[in-house]
Amino acid sequence: MTSEREVTWTDIERAAALRDPQLAELVIRYMEQPDPPEDRDEETDPSASVPPLSRDAWTLSRLRNTVGTALAYKTEDEQRAIRRASWEALESAAHPPPRLGLGRLLVEIYEAGDEPGRAALEEIFTRARMGWGLWQGVKRVYKLAEERHDAAMFGVLAWRLDAMGQTPTKAGEISGATFLYMQRRAWRYLRQLGSAVPEAYPQFAVQVLRRYPQSFNFWSSWVASHIWGHQLLRGQGRGGLGRPPGDLKKRAFPDAWKRSPDPLLRLLEDADNNEVCQFAIHCLQTDFPARLREVEPAWLARLGRKPLASVHDFVTALLRDDPRFHPSKLQGLGLHDLAISLLRSESADARKFAVTYARAQAPDLPVELLVELATEGESEVRKFAAERLEPLAAKALGLPALVRLLGGSETAKMAEAKLKATFGPDQIDAESFIVLWTGNRTQQRFVTKLYEDAKKTIPAGHWLALLEDERLHRWKQSEVLRTLGKYPGEQIGLDWIKQGLLDHRYTDWVGRWLREGMLKGDALDVEWLKGLVMRPRLRGMALDVLGNPKLVKPARVGLPWLLAMVRQADQSLHGFAHRYMLEHFSPKDFAAAAKEGAGAGGSGLDKLWGLAAGPDEPEMVRAFAGTYLRVHHPKLGPKMQEARDYGIKPRLAAKDYGLERVRPLFDDGRADVRKLAQDVARHELVSWGDRTLPYRLAHSRHREARAAGSRVLLTLGLLPGEAEAEDAPPAEWLLPDEVFMLAESTAKSTREVGLTLIRRCYDAVGGATRLAWLMESPDREVRLFAVRLLWEKHRPGAWVPPPRGAGPAEGRAEGQAEDQAAGPALAPAERRFDTGEALREFLRTVMFGLPPGRMERREHQGDALPDRALSASVAKARLVAVV
Numbered sequence: 001m002t003s004e005r006e007v008t009w010t011d012i013e014r015a016a017a018l019r020d021p022q023l024a025e026l027v028i029r030y031m032e033q034p035d036p037p038e039d040r041d042e043e044t045d046p047s048a049s050v051p052p053l054s055r056d057a058w059t060l061s062r063l064r065n066t067v068g069t070a071l072a073y074k075t076e077d078e079q080r081a082i083r084r085a086s087w088e089a090l091e092s093a094a095h096p097p098p099r100l101g102l103g104r105l106l107v108e109i110y111e112a113g114d115e116p117g118r119a120a121l122e123e124i125f126t127r128a129r130m131g132w133g134l135w136q137g138v139k140r141v142y143k144l145a146e147e148r149h150d151a152a153m154f155g156v157l158a159w160r161l162d163a164m165g166q167t168p169t170k171a172g173e174i175s176g177a178t179f180l181y182m183q184r185r186a187w188r189y190l191r192q193l194g195s196a197v198p199e200a201y202p203q204f205a206v207q208v209l210r211r212y213p214q215s216f217n218f219w220s221s222w223v224a225s226h227i228w229g230h231q232l233l234r235g236q237g238r239g240g241l242g243r244p245p246g247d248l249k250k251r252a253f254p255d256a257w258k259r260s261p262d263p264l265l266r267l268l269e270d271a272d273n274n275e276v277c278q279f280a281i282h283c284l285q286t287d288f289p290a291r292l293r294e295v296e297p298a299w300l301a302r303l304g305r306k307p308l309a310s311v312h313d314f315v316t317a318l319l320r321d322d323p324r325f326h327p328s329k330l331q332g333l334g335l336h337d338l339a340i341s342l343l344r345s346e347s348a349d350a351r352k353f354a355v356t357y358a359r360a361q362a363p364d365l366p367v368e369l370l371v372e373l374a375t376e377g378e379s380e381v382r383k384f385a386a387e388r389l390e391p392l393a394a395k396a397l398g399l400p401a402l403v404r405l406l407g408g409s410e411t412a413k414m415a416e417a418k419l420k421a422t423f424g425p426d427q428i429d430a431e432s433f434i435v436l437w438t439g440n441r442t443q444q445r446f447v448t449k450l451y452e453d454a455k456k457t458i459p460a461g462h463w464l465a466l467l468e469d470e471r472l473h474r475w476k477q478s479e480v481l482r483t484l485g486k487y488p489g490e491q492i493g494l495d496w497i498k499q500g501l502l503d504h505r506y507t508d509w510v511g512r513w514l515r516e517g518m519l520k521g522d523a524l525d526v527e528w529l530k531g532l533v534m535r536p537r538l539r540g541m542a543l544d545v546l547g548n549p550k551l552v553k554p555a556r557v558g559l560p561w562l563l564a565m566v567r568q569a570d571q572s573l574h575g576f577a578h579r580y581m582l583e584h585f586s587p588k589d590f591a592a593a594a595k596e597g598a599g600a601g602g603s604g605l606d607k608l609w610g611l612a613a614g615p616d617e618p619e620m621v622r623a624f625a626g627t628y629l630r631v632h633h634p635k636l637g638p639k640m641q642e643a644r645d646y647g648i649k650p651r652l653a654a655k656d657y658g659l660e661r662v663r664p665l666f667d668d669g670r671a672d673v674r675k676l677a678q679d680v681a682r683h684e685l686v687s688w689g690d691r692t693l694p695y696r697l698a699h700s701r702h703r704e705a706r707a708a709g710s711r712v713l714l715t716l717g718l719l720p721g722e723a724e725a726e727d728a729p730p731a732e733w734l735l736p737d738e739v740f741m742l743a744e745s746t747a748k749s750t751r752e753v754g755l756t757l758i759r760r761c762y763d764a765v766g767g768a769t770r771l772a773w774l775m776e777s778p779d780r781e782v783r784l785f786a787v788r789l790l791w792e793k794h795r796p797g798a799w800v801p802p803p804r805g806a807g808p809a810e811g812r813a814e815g816q817a818e819d820q821a822a823g824p825a826l827a828p829a830e831r832r833f834d835t836g837e838a839l840r841e842f843l844r845t846v847m848f849g850l851p852p853g854r855m856e857r858r859e860h861q862g863d864a865l866p867d868r869a870l871s872a873s874v875a876k877a878r879l880v881a882v883v
Contacts (some may be wrong), residue, residue, distance in 0.1 A: 009098035024123035103136025131170030158186035198256035312350035394422035423827025430465040489519040513542035554584040674704035
């Protein structure tokens with residue numbers, strides 16, 4: 001990769017060697033560029049790694065600091081020595097700024113003396129931004145021009161030195177004192193030249209004066225002010241004259257100006273500044289009146305092309321006063337066009353002369369010129385043009401001319417009458433409409449009333465053309481766009497709407513039109529809107545339109561695209577697809593998506609379950625499918641907030657949530673999939689009819705499966721009227737062996753479920769016969785539970801629950817558990833161990849095998865939890881009391 005600089009020093013050297021016509025332009029552009037990095041060659045890749053500059057390396061910044069204000073308290077010899085040493089140090093640096101060599105190059109071009117080189121130098125010295133490098137060339141060439149009395153080169157350099165405050169310079173490089181010295185030096189040379197060689201003085205002065213541009217402010221000028229007002233500035237150290245004085249005796253070397261009119265004639269023809277032309281005209285009229293009576297018509301024609309009031313006054317005076325230029329002779333002398341062009345002059349005297357001449361000598365002026373004069377000219381010119389246009393027929397004038405004339409004060413009534421009589425709304429083309437609407441109030445009212453009277457609507461194409469026209473002011477764009485928003489989209493055109501939406505000027509407006517339904521149904525390009533969704537700046541608008549079923553039917557949005565969007569990581573895209581499919585698509589709609597996908601075939605229900613639990617589906621897709629299956633569940637759906645928000649009524653039946661679909665989800669490695677199975681099992685596990693399934697789930701290594709199984713198991717033994725008995729399994733689902741296996745589970749929550757069932761359904765699961773089994777558990781908490789249960793169920797005076805349906809027993813001791821299992825409850829005396837050996841073994845285990853222990857952390861499983869563990873001493877004391 002090479003340097004990214006627009007112009008390099010190599011380009012300039014090559015152009016100079018070849019005298020390329022673009023040499024001056026290259027130098028000007030080069031001086032406008034920032035300097036290249038000083039730690040590498042100019043054409044080295046800016047991103048390349050190079051060693052950093054040392055702290056004592058010489059750079060442009062260091063040079064500015066060294067030769068700037070730091071020299072304020074040095075002597076002249078010290079300043080000169082420091083400047084010279086600093087410059088030499090910078091030029092000998094590893095990578096000095098290439099523009100420092102520009103001065104040497106410009107001097108070589110000047111020394112060569114060829115015309116292409118001199119032309120390039122004059123252009124460079126006139127337009128280039130002044131700075132180091134170029135400044136060295138300016139000073140050296142200026143001194144050479146003085147030595148060689150090179151009038152042309154001296155003129156351009158003296159002008160630049162005099163105009164330095166109004167021309168571009170690089171800040172902080174050339175001091176104001178240096179500029180001031182060079183400015184004074186330029187006038188000193190002219191003054192000495194006027195004293196030594198008076199006949200040469202006007203030639204050099206003219207070369208300076210002709211360079212001043214039209215907008216120059218002479219109050220800061222020194223050279224020009226002394227040329228035309230030296231006597232007024234004698235003894236003054238600064239300041240200038242804003243314009244030439246009226247007394248020519250105040251100019252420098254007045255006798256030198258009287259030697260020949262040729263320098264003044266050339267100055268008048270070459271100068272672009274009005275004050276400079278006034279000075280030349282005044283000198284000619286005062287010093288050479290006879291010479292002015294001998295000017296050639298061709299010279300007058302060339303002079304009249306200048307857009308300067310002083311020149312037009314001068315030309316008009318010559319035409320009026322010289323018998324050779326009688327109005328009747330101007331056509332033959334080739335001055336007819338000059339006289340007519342003065343109708344546009346800024347000089348009132350010149351316009352008066354031109355109007356008089358046109359009335360008498362120009363009966364057939366072109367309509368285009370008359371229209372221009374009637375709409376853009378001064379008062380007397382407009383009246384003259386209106387008089388010429390009045391008799392012309394509307395067809396002869398044409399619609400464009402009449403539209404423009406409607407904006408003129410002198411021609412408005414005439415143009416309005418001709419337009420109404422000849423042209424109707426159908427003849428108003430886009431260009432005419434633009435001219436009328438961007439014109440004055442008269443033009444705007446006319447075009448509006450023209451369409452209203454005809455009861456026609458302005459074509460949308462006219463507004464669109466107006467919107468793109470540069471004549472429309474920025475503050476008027478909103479009015480045009482507001483009007484366009486009332487048109488049907490078909491009239492505006494889909495192509496313009498697409499382009500306008502991408503144009504930052506119209507994006508908000510077009511987006512508002514689309515949201516409000518300018519395009520709908522088949523007129524709306526849905527695929528284009530889908531593409532806009534991928535543009536962050538337009539995404540919100542596109543989703544609003546796609547999400548409005550009144551504008552775009554869900555079938556046109558398409559389920560495949562929505563499924564692709566629901567996979568997006570961007571929350572706005574995922575959320576839109578999630579909500580839209582929940583609200584607008586039924587389960588059977590997913591059948592089409594199943595046919596289009598890989599492994600075509602299957603129902604929409606299969607597709608949904610595949611999305612919810614597929615091995616390759618991302619989490620966001622599973623989240624949507626899981627939510628969809630939940631909101632359409634006949635029992636779970638009505639309870640969900642999303643179903644209520646979108647007014648979704650369940651469209652699936654319980655059979656769609658069969659065991660064969662849900663059972664594998666409990667063993668899935670993804671938590672969200674298992675949570676879906678848990679939510680479905682909450683309402684469907686009992687209906688599946690597998691009474692061993694809750695026990696298997698309770699033993700699962702996954703928390704969601706354990707929670708689903710435990711919830712069903714904890715409803716065993718509850719009365720039908722209790723709240724927790726909803727979806728409760730039948731009593732036959734109480735399997736003693738499975739219950740006691742729960743008590744041996746490695747999961748604490750599962751063990752507590754088993755212990756809760758044993759306490760609640762004590763007699764149904766085997767009572768004292770199986771109590772000894774619990775003492776064989778390796779878990780201390782289970783063994784302590786067995787002791788507590790022995791105390792509760794077998795101690796003398798233990799409370800016996802009433803038969804099912806009886807009221808609550810009075811005086812029940814706090815902490816005593818209810819036994820609400822099916823069948824009549826047994827008295828404590830009837831609850832016996834199978835054999836005496838079983839009792840002895842139970843006692844032996846309690847007395848000698850129950851060590852003290854610490855409290856364990858317990859998982860919360862609702863309200864039905866075992867009591868806090870007993871201490872070993874309390875447990876043994878209760879055992880003795882029971883026996």
